[in-house]
Amino acid sequence: MTGLTVFSIVLVLVPLADIIYLFVIKGLEVISWPALTTITVGTGVEFVGGGISNAISGTVVLMALATAITVPLGLLGGIYMAEFSNNNKFSEALRFVSDVLAGNSSMVVGLAGYFIFVLYFGWGYSALAGALTLSILMFPYVFRTTELALRKVPDDIREGARALGSTKSTTINRLTLRFAMPGILTGILLSVSIGLSETAPLLFTASFSNYNFNGSFLHTPVGFLTYIVYVYSQLPSNSAHNLAYLSSFVLITSILLINIVARVVVRRFSKV
Amino acid sequence: MKAGGSWRRTADRVYALVSALLGSSALLFLFMVLAVLAVFGVPSIIVNGLNFFTTVIWNPGISTTLTTIRGFPAMSGASYGMLVFFSGTLISSGLALLIGAPLSLGVAIFLTSVAPKRLSTSLSFFVELLAGIPSVVFGFWGFLVLAPLLFNYVEPAMAQYLGFIPGVGGPVYGYGLLASGLVLSLMIVPIVSAISRDAMAQTPVELKEAGMALGMTNWEITRKVVLPYAKTAIIGSLVLGLGRALGETMAVVLVSQSALNVLPKTLYYPINTLSAFMAVTFDSALTDPSGMEVNAIAELALVLFIITTTANIVARLLVRRGFISSAEHLVQV
Numbered sequence: 353m354t355g356l357t358v359f360s361i362v363l364v365l366v367p368l369a370d371i372i373y374l375f376v377i378k379g380l381e382v383i384s385w386p387a388l389t390t391i392t393v394g395t396g397v398e399f400v401g402g403g404i405s406n407a408i409s410g411t412v413v414l415m416a417l418a419t420a421i422t423v424p425l426g427l428l429g430g431i432y433m434a435e436f437s438n439n440n441k442f443s444e445a446l447r448f449v450s451d452v453l454a455g456n457s458s459m460v461v462g463l464a465g466y467f468i469f470v471l472y473f474g475w476g477y478s479a480l481a482g483a484l485t486l487s488i489l490m491f492p493y494v495f496r497t498t499e500l501a502l503r504k505v506p507d508d509i510r511e512g513a514r515a516l517g518s519t520k521s522t523t524i525n526r527l528t529l530r531f532a533m534p535g536i537l538t539g540i541l542l543s544v545s546i547g548l549s550e551t552a553p554l555l556f557t558a559s560f561s562n563y564n565f566n567g568s569f570l571h572t573p574v575g576f577l578t579y580i581v582y583v584y585s586q587l588p589s590n591s592a593h594n595l596a597y598l599s600s601f602v603l604i605t606s607i608l609l610i611n612i613v614a615r616v617v618v619r620r621f622s623k624v
Numbered sequence: 625m626k627a628g629g630s631w632r633r634t635a636d637r638v639y640a641l642v643s644a645l646l647g648s649s650a651l652l653f654l655f656m657v658l659a660v661l662a663v664f665g666v667p668s669i670i671v672n673g674l675n676f677f678t679t680v681i682w683n684p685g686i687s688t689t690l691t692t693i694r695g696f697p698a699m700s701g702a703s704y705g706m707l708v709f710f711s712g713t714l715i716s717s718g719l720a721l722l723i724g725a726p727l728s729l730g731v732a733i734f735l736t737s738v739a740p741k742r743l744s745t746s747l748s749f750f751v752e753l754l755a756g757i758p759s760v761v762f763g764f765w766g767f768l769v770l771a772p773l774l775f776n777y778v779e780p781a782m783a784q785y786l787g788f789i790p791g792v793g794g795p796v797y798g799y800g801l802l803a804s805g806l807v808l809s810l811m812i813v814p815i816v817s818a819i820s821r822d823a824m825a826q827t828p829v830e831l832k833e834a835g836m837a838l839g840m841t842n843w844e845i846t847r848k849v850v851l852p853y854a855k856t857a858i859i860g861s862l863v864l865g866l867g868r869a870l871g872e873t874m875a876v877v878l879v880s881q882s883a884l885n886v887l888p889k890t891l892y893y894p895i896n897t898l899s900a901f902m903a904v905t906f907d908s909a910l911t912d913p914s915g916m917e918v919n920a921i922a923e924l925a926l927v928l929f930i931i932t933t934t935a936n937i938v939a940r941l942l943v944r945r946g947f948i949s950s951a952e953h954l955v956q957v
């Protein structure tokens with residue numbers, strides 16, 4: 353039986369190792385300063401080459417915007433759940449709704465994002481439409497991990513602060529949040545890596561652009577890395593494949609880095 | 625003093641109100657998503673009726689003339705049926721569960737009962753890394769490595785030696801049902817094994833010691849004590865994994881060969897799923913002059929929403945709180 357369990361872990365680790373090996377090797381083969389800093393040339397039907405700076409800058413803008421929208425909503429929502437709600441019916445409903453959102457296909461949310469932001473609000477394919485759609489997908493992770501991290505802070509701390517005459521607001525801002533910060537940061541990082549991995553919801557909200565982000569958040573399509581992996585992997589030319597390899601490499605290393613940072617944050621600060 | 629006290633109480637109340645309001649964005653998000661999908665889906669629901677659920681053919685009829693069906697514009701000759709995508713979604717996810725469940729359980733048992741503590745910690749990290757890989761990169765790997773491997777070696781051998789089993793013989797394609805099921809199974813292993821492992825690790829020591837006192841072997845304790853103890857959570861994690869597989873988009877797009885108007889007859893057939901089809905077709909649907917294809921895609925989204933939400937509700941009823949979301953096991957505060 354031990355043999356069977358070893359067999360299953362090997363079956364899981366071999367593809368994982370192969371994925372990382374493949375994209376690291378291929379990525380290192382094609383990575384160069386010009387490839388990272390020049391824009392993509394050509395579109396799907398013609399010859400595609402150049403670099404991926406349009407996708408990198410677009411992804412950075414989309415993620416920054418989505419994180420800036422998600423964190424205040426999720427953080428304060430999580431504070432409400434853990435500190436104010438007393439587990440009332442409303443908070444149970446919120447938890448359920450957030451779980452439904454998290455468990456849903458990102459394609460469904462992306463389609464809704466198109467109808468709402470691109471069409472109804474009339475923003476067109478744009479950074480803001482893409483970022484808001486992403487934040488619908490990222491919200492549950494920040495929301496739930498913030499609540500969980502706050503709930504793990506011992507009640508002694510709240511009671512001690514209360515005995516010293518501190519208001520609830522001060523206790524939360526000065527004490528509870530600080531103790532829960534490693535967990536909250538992990539949740540935020542997790543949500544960033546979720547957003548970074550998404551393709552489908554951005555296809556119909558951010559569309560794609562061969563040009564670097566030009567500073568306008570509306571009516572201007574933006575590029576993103578996962579699009580290059582999806583579309584250029586299906587094109588016949590080698591130069592298009594190389595861009596797909598490079599984007600996969602950038603994505604995997606960024607997510608690996610986020611994972612490692614999250615773990616370091618937990619290790620370093622959870623003992624404070 | 626009294627004035628100060630009331631001011632402070634007001635501050636607390638404002639804090640509670642503002643945080644409750646921002647937390648309610650979950651409700652707003654869900655409401656917006658459902659509302660627009662319903663608004664855009666209704667014309668298709670009215671025009672296609674029950675045929676939507678029983679028809680194989682999806683054909684927007686773009687080149688023909690505009691007519692009106694039950695008060696809504698549609699192209700004459702258009703046919704909207706979700707059967708290919710609906711069945712593809714269920715079959716590929718079922719296959720993913722069939723492969724992924726024993727695999728995840730093996731991994732969970734290895735991590736809790738077989739591996740030494742340090743090895744278990746670092747292996748857990750690697751398995752969880754699998755969850756972080758973008759699904760489109762999974763798909764790219766499936767496209768480059770897995771599907772060609774299946775096409776050249778695995779599927780011909782299966783068709784030759786196991787061909788007597790219905791659905792396993794016949795021509796092979798590489799890109800199709802088996803490739804989709806395999807990629808999806810890899811994608812659900814991290815979540816299923818992480819939740820199962822956490823649940824199994826919570827088995828009370830007394831129960832295990834009682835087993836030892838009865839002279840049980842390590843394996844007997846796992847099978848007769850640990851697994852029954854964690855059973856509900858394990859089933860819940862499987863349903864949660866199923867929910868993930870049902871909604872997965874990009875990985876399936878890249879390895880399924882996006883079948884249209886044909887139901888899979890063997891394990892190797894090209895397939896399509898609800899979400900993959902939506903991703904691939906939406907751009908061209910926008911060019912449908914009647915707009916009906918966009919409506920029909922919104923109805924597909926509603927169907928997918930209902931399926932995944934049902935799976936999620938079932939999972940959450942089964943998994944005890946504390947093991948719930950994939951986010952949570954990563955937070956070791």
